[in-house]
Amino acid sequence: MPVFVKKVLLWGGVAFLFYFMAFRPDGAAQMFKAIGAGLMAMFQGLGDFMTSLMT
Template sequence: MVKKVLTWGGIAFLIFFIAFRPNSAADVFKSLGGGIVDIAQGFGEFVTNLVA
């Protein structure tokens, strides 16, 4: 029950954040995307160095 409430609360907050602060929301998603790209590149370099 608590998990369901927190999930719906998070979704509501996300919609509110995007609707009323679109520039800030875009910055957050850009930062998250950049972090994911950095992790993927690091993993790729690790595998390359491991094989080579």
């Protein structure tokens, strides 16, 4: 992918994120909570896997 396209997509995503947080703060908060919960579940699963390997 050309560098210009990557920059446009990156800045478009950042702009959308700011727009979403400015005009839909409740929805943005719920989205970030869901992303955080998903990441925590993934790391918890990884930790459980590593613990089961060690025992």
